[in-house]
Amino acid sequence: MWSVVVPVKHSLWAKSRLKNAGDARPFLARAFALDTLESAAACELVREVIVVSDDEILISLLPLGIRVVSDPGAGLNAAIGRGIAASTSPARAALLGDLPALDPIDLCDALRAASAVERAVVADAEETGSTLVTAAPGVRWASAFGAGSLAAHRALGCVELALPRDSSLRRDVDTFDQLDTATSLGLGPRSSLLLDRRGVSREQPPALPLREPSP
Template identity: 40%
Template sequence: MTGWTAVVPVKPWTLSKTRLALPGDARERLARAFALDTLDTLVESRHVTSIVVVTAEPEMAAAAAGVPGTVVREDRPMLSRDHLNAAIRLGRSWAVGRRPGAPVVVVPSDLPAMRPEDLDEALVALGRHDRAHVVDADGHGTTLVAAARPALLRTAYGRGSGATHRRQGSTIELDVDPRVRRDVDLPEHLEQARHLGLRPHALAVVDALVARVGAA
């Protein structure tokens, strides 16, 4: 199945990856790198036709301005207690109005090892179902969530989201590359993603951090 719409919720850098204990502004630089790598992966994907970036981060909005799709700006992103799912609903609304018959996938901006070919293979697998999701590498959370059309898309990101999505009628899809399942919230996740192979922006930031630690 081709012609996918990808919805990408992106927090402002200063609000992202707060559980990564990194020196100085490294956390913000890493969040930025993750998001830019995600955008590059989507642009290079053979199956993604339209990209909907939902963000209040000006730099991300500027970076996404030239890609096929749109930028949906969040004015006050942290007013909602359920910010991530609220952002996704904004992207879903855009897709319902503009591409109602196209398959849609939510792509979090913290899959720094995922390559375009990994995403494309995952989309083929997810496209076999009306609604499906990919559980994260730890088996409890969720990375990708997909639906055959935007009206069917429903997300429940948060604690235990893998099981919640399943209870909501979404099919678990495990026939994906490990890079699609390795999101990054904790330092050990970053090390695992590094072992899988980071994409260029994230690799540059992590290499600089390693060099700084080695020189200390």
Template identity: 45%
Template sequence: MTPLAFGLKSLADNWVVVVPVKGSSEAKSRLGVGPGRAALADAFALDTVTALVAASAVERVFVVTASARLGALLGGLGAVIVPEAPVVETGHARLNAGIVQGIAAARLAYPQVNLAVMTGDLPALRPGDIDAAFALGAAQPRSMVPDAEGVGTTTLLARVGVTVTPRFGLGSRDAHQGDGHVVLDLPPTSSLRRDVDTAADLEAARLIGLGPHTSALF
């Protein structure tokens, strides 16, 4: 479906989603050392995008990554790949700069569709949970989903025409709330809240049910 083909229902209900993906050997450093960590990080991104593509509320997924290798895999799932522009920033500053680039691409292509930003480390993500969260988000100009610990952010949402400033990093929940993002009333078991940074996070996600790419590594 092209952006010009939307009716009134589509304008209210559909979303484009920007997903930043590092796609490097430095990804998910808190999971430990060795080649297995990089494979897990790739699998998390693949499962995140697989679930998003399958969600009925999602019109298109835009992945921002500097990795041509992982970009090809994610593009094969149906995502639009936005090659990350070279930047001088590092860490969370680089992450946020990449998200800004993805937001610009998504809103240029789909100016009349709601926008979400979602982290690429949600291996237990379920399409039904996405649809439920996005339905709640449609009632707010700006909204967000905090992580399971309640201090970080996994998802930012904004209605058509509403600006978004990504502030992912330490204390991002407070930062995003300060920008007017309303915390969505999702249960603690929602798969949108189960991002994975540590082995304990991975075990919690496993209890919900890992996606096929991450499950294949166990």
């Protein structure tokens, strides 16, 4: 059983490459994170989900059972480290919080494969970044998320897991093209409802103020 740490940047500053979404951008960022967290919690191999964030609105909308750790404000890897330090399971994983199409089965498949190695990494669809990093019981935690993180994680000794290219675990969303692909896989309920209600697109931001979808 795994502890899964999900770092989530405050939505006011998240997803800057979706700036054409206008005022919808922070709502999208939170919806992506909430769908990711809910899917992670639904994976049968996950004992606990820990979100590292200082986004008060996000925290108020979290599904029951998800633990909250405050973000130390020193970057993504420091946030993950804070969450890892609070984890209770000897098998630990860090998962990005922008996987709105995440299927719990895909996460379970990856964690099951990761249990066979000391460290593992899942590449994003572009095969330059990482969406999941793991460490087996007794293995010191290390992560190197950021630009070119796949190569950096390999340098740390992570074994790249051979997941299908269309695995939902590889479909993080930073751009509208990536959002289109994630949408084709099937978005989580919050992200889907938000997009359906307001028609967010790269060409035209929503004309009306948004509200958070109900839990």
